[in-house]
Amino acid sequence: MAVFTNVTTQELDTLLSDYDIGQAKGLHGIAEGVQNSNFFLTTEQDKFILTLYEPTIDADDLPFFLNLMLYLSQRGIECPLPVLRRDGTLLSTIADRPAAIVTFLKGSGLKSPRSSHCAEAGAGLAKLHLAGHDFPLSRQNNLGHAYWQSFYSPNAARANEVMPSLATEIEHELERIAKHWPSDLPSGIIHADLFPDNTFFLDDKLSGIIDFYFACTDFYAYDLAICLNAWCFEADMTFNLTKARAMINSYHKVRPLSENELEHLPLLCAGASMRFLLTRLHDWLNRVDGALVNTKDPVQYLRRLRFHKNARSAADYGVDI
Numbered sequence: 197m198a199v200f201t202n203v204t205t206q207e208l209d210t211l212l213s214d215y216d217i218g219q220a221k222g223l224h225g226i227a228e229g230v231q232n233s234n235f236f237l238t239t240e241q242d243k244f245i246l247t248l249y250e251p252t253i254d255a256d257d258l259p260f261f262l263n264l265m266l267y268l269s270q271r272g273i274e275c276p277l278p279v280l281r282r283d284g285t286l287l288s289t290i291a292d293r294p295a296a297i298v299t300f301l302k303g304s305g306l307k308s309p310r311s312s313h314c315a316e317a318g319a320g321l322a323k324l325h326l327a328g329h330d331f332p333l334s335r336q337n338n339l340g341h342a343y344w345q346s347f348y349s350p351n352a353a354r355a356n357e358v359m360p361s362l363a364t365e366i367e368h369e370l371e372r373i374a375k376h377w378p379s380d381l382p383s384g385i386i387h388a389d390l391f392p393d394n395t396f397f398l399d400d401k402l403s404g405i406i407d408f409y410f411a412c413t414d415f416y417a418y419d420l421a422i423c424l425n426a427w428c429f430e431a432d433m434t435f436n437l438t439k440a441r442a443m444i445n446s447y448h449k450v451r452p453l454s455e456n457e458l459e460h461l462p463l464l465c466a467g468a469s470m471r472f473l474l475t476r477l478h479d480w481l482n483r484v485d486g487a488l489v490n491t492k493d494p495v496q497y498l499r500r501l502r503f504h505k506n507a508r509s510a511a512d513y514g515v516d517i
Contacts, residue, residue: 243300301404303396318443322450328385386419421464441514466504473497
């Protein structure tokens with residue numbers, strides 16, 4: 197989430213005239229994230245989130261994202277609900293951008309998740325995977341392993357501006373991961389971006405999952421690998437085995453992991469590190485002037501990648517199932 201496109205009072209008033217949620221009382225930009233323009237919206241009726249979809253989002257994907265949230269919510273997953281317009285549709289246009297309004301979830305985000313939070317996230321992710329099993333739409337993962345080389349290539353010549361020899365290290369790992377990437381793991385709808393700042397907690401219990409704009413069809417265990425990267429490394433980039441064990445065990449209790457999934461866990465975790473290393477590298481080298489956005493350090497994911505490269509089995513992630 198971020199703000200690349202600003203909204204005027206007149207534009208907002210015109211937008212809200214198409215909804216039955218009252219007039220605006222306040223609109224404040226959200227700086228976190230890197231993809232869309234997001235705002236806290238307060239109206240006479242309630243609190244909402246207004247999202248403007250920037251050109252990095254394919255407009256053809258928006259029905260998938262919005263209908264997925266509706267589908268998951270109907271099956272017990274606490275996630276934002278798109279607000280219907282008066283004409284019964286979900287999408288609007290504001291400031292020359294496609295836009296949607298979604299409900300505001302109660303709870304607060306985490307800055308330093310504990311093992312208990314990791315367990316909640318693991319169980320919540322497994323429930324999401326089960327709930328989305330019969331979702332009738334699918335979406336290719338355009339940031340999946342098949343696209344990493346082509347996504348990296350435009351930035352390859354400048355990679356060493358971030359850190360000496362970074363280009364060589366990335367290229368070696370891209371080759372290794374591609375050579376051994378599995379083809380037959382259980383798959384379905386995944387969140388693909390379940391970081392702590394995309395969750396809400398109340399009384400240490402998971403109360404909501406947000407930001408489904410990377411959701412796609414891919415390996416379930418790859419989604420778990422993304423979470424292990426996002427939740428289980430400390431600020432000094434050491435891997436917290438206790439947090440990882442809590443997350444994996446809680447996931448497994450809801451949706452049992454196969455032996456094949458566990459066997460490939462180190463490689464899937466390396467792939468998840470590579471995905472975020474490459475997207476952060478791109479954002480670092482191609483910053484947008486004037487955007488209200490926090491650009492994140494790609495080297496953090498290089499350090500994670502090195503850990504996974506040296507992992508030999510699921511036991512290195514605390515697996516005892």
